[in-house]
Amino acid sequence: MKLFFLALITLGICFAQDGLSLENAITKVKANNQEIAIAKFDEQIKTLEHQAAVGQNYGSLDLSQAALRSNDALNIFGYKLQSRQATFADFGFKQFSGSNYMLAPNDLNNPSDRNHFQTKIEYTLPLYTGGKIEQYGKITKALQEMSTLDREALTLEKIYELKKSFFAISLLDNYLYNLHIIATNTTKLEATTEAMMQEGYVKKVDLLEVQSKQADVERLIKQAEANRTLLYYFISYLVGEPVTAIQGNYEEAETLLSSDERVLNDNLDIKKAAQGVEISKMNIALQESAFLPQVGAFANYGSSDEKLMNDFSKNDAYTVGLQIKLNIFNGGTDKNNLEKARVEHLKASQQLQLAKNSIALSFKQIQTQIQSHEYEIQSLKKEVELAHLIYENYAGRYAEKITSINEVLMKQSEELTKVLRLKEVQNARNEKIFELQKLASKEIQ
Template identity: 25%
Template sequence: MPFHPHKKTRSIFIVLLMGTGASLPAAALDFNQCVDLALRQNPEMLVAHARQAEARGAVSEARGHLLPKLAASFSASQSNNALTVFGMKLSQRQATFNDFGAGQFAPNALGVAPTGLDQPGGYHNFGTKLQMEIPIWNGGEIRGRIDQARAMLEAARSGNTMARQKLVYAVLKAYDGVVAADTAIEVADKAKRAAASYVKTSRSLLARGVLIKSDLLSAEVYLEKAELAVESARNARANALDNLATLIGWPEEKTLTVDGPVRPILPAAPLSSLQSDAMAQNAGIVALRHQVKAAQEGIGIARAAYLPHINAMANQEWNGRTLGNAAPSYTVGGEVTWNVLDFARGGSLDRARAKREQTLAALQEAQDKLRLEVAQVWRSAQEAALRVRMRELAVRQMEEAQHMVRLRYENGIETVTGLLRGQAELDQTRAELVSARYAEATERGALLLAIGKLNPQEIVGVGSAPAAEGVSQ
């Protein structure tokens, strides 16, 4: 790619202008700069980024269930409950025969309740515990949740791509809308200058007795219409600038102007190939496929409830009457659980299967709509290109014809009605050419969006010449 130092200089200038807030002359933003600004602050992109971050968190959470869990706890307790106190003494390894009432024991008094055992009085314990839980196998539930989370992450990434491409398309429409509005102002200005010239010529011819007063009035009415058209074109440009400024987050206190027009590349492949590309590359379709995979993993997760779960645990405890004098103890073990009879799990499995069917139906519907959309947009793009060529030819032909009509009018052999009718038709054709060029750009952008290839690299500048072509006086 060739290096353009002036573009780099302009980019640095824009950054400095926005960062300092200095009252410097406004620089024109090119299309890529508008896209960059939109991607950094547009709410749709911020939402898409947040969804992707949420999906990454879900993957991390699911992976965490594969790893052991270690918990630490500290407790301090005071009790006079006989069972609790005896348990405290055992955990502290402080139990004695006297705790069983040995001092009160007599062979002939076996029915005597030992006071030390039944009425121990208040007793306290400080306990510290480390416990580790180790998952071994849970019927494939954990692996299923990891795969499901990964599928949803891929769906979120595709959704992010789709949001990005939709934003690029919105910027394209807004940016070229400003360019089209600028060109429409040029067209309206040319029509106004022509109308003013006709008024001047009509006054001269009226003074020479060639025209009547009504002819001059007709020319003046046409001039007023041309002036109104200029004002309308300027309002349209202001609206287009407001739309673009909102998309890119441009400060209200700064003047916004744009560089030359841009036009997406028109794919040369046949329609059937473009439809195949859309099925494979459209980010919305790709996201739905990942959602189908996630729904399929949901069935596996539901089935895990029918299988045994195996887990292990280990803990280390310290218990004592003081913090610095505690007796250690440990416990290790394993557990196998199997819900042999559980009617609720059948409903969970049915719900997971229904979810998969719903996502499959949504995918099929989206594919059918996209296939039709690609065909319609492709035909519209072809028609738009043909319409631009026809309008360009019509403008050139009508400009030549109007030139001849004007010469005849200036020589008194053409009526003002014919002159103004020809000029109105020329103005209308010029305006239609501006609209046709805008429609061509947006239809091409819609086609690239549908087939999943709408990137700034596919949108090229066409310079200032094409925008002004066919609208000269």
């Protein structure tokens, strides 16, 4: 029967060659995972925000077209002046005489309705902003880089989940193999017990105990198969396509060999904290710009007329100028904002140091846990082998009527417990190795 299961496992491995390898799965996660796709959009948004901030250095060019109609005296007079069409008659001079200088000029006060079309192009350029625009550009660039780190951290998290699933499936397959062997042995024991009962050597209760144990083993097999199916669903979710088989054997992950200094240099959380410190420095410079003058230049050119685009060059006009603005008092708002930026910088510096200390501690803790799991795995492998031999010995003695069925089943339970514990510790070791790889920002080992 053992040869049958060995052949079954070998056949499964052959079919698994058509399954998905871990390396290909990682590639698919990067390309298809929806969470990573959303993170890429966030990264693209931050890039566009940076480009928008940099664009402020080049000023703005605006084209405007006004179309107006009015009989308001002030507006009409202004329209005619803008169109270079004002005459003395517009002042009411045709009604003026030396004896009636107190007479209200009707042409001036009650003009006829008039259309007014004004076309104007205007360019404004910030010449000096105290470093405000420059710091906006630097901050948005840093936020863009921060979004890249966020995407990379999310990618590492998805790869971490993927590795755990691949290795868990391999360990489940091995666990199922052992469970099937135990089920086969229990079936043999059941046949032996049934034969002995017919000969009157044992009672029916012995047979029922064996059958109960067989049902328990079958339950564990069904649970393991259900967990394996769930893991395949999860892998399918991660890679963005259906996966029903994996390629390769993933039972024991390779231990990560990396120095503390290397981990601290590569860790993404530390990089993000360091980026936060740089952003807080830039924010201090940004708030300091509020105490410096703002200098800008502008130039506009346009034409106005009673008719749209009529004789543009005849009625054209231009204006150029500079503007200097300096805030003198605003209730202490700028001062408080600057102090807030300085406090945030101190906070960010402490967060960076905390991240370094925390990552260094986690690195040591995980290394210690991995070593502990490895020692336990070595011991459990020997215990599983020994438990199986003891069970076979007791099963043989039971067939020779030397021992009871209770002792045989007890030894089988001990073997099953050891097999389950070995799987749990192997899983725990693999997960810790993957956590270590995530701390060191390693995708695959």
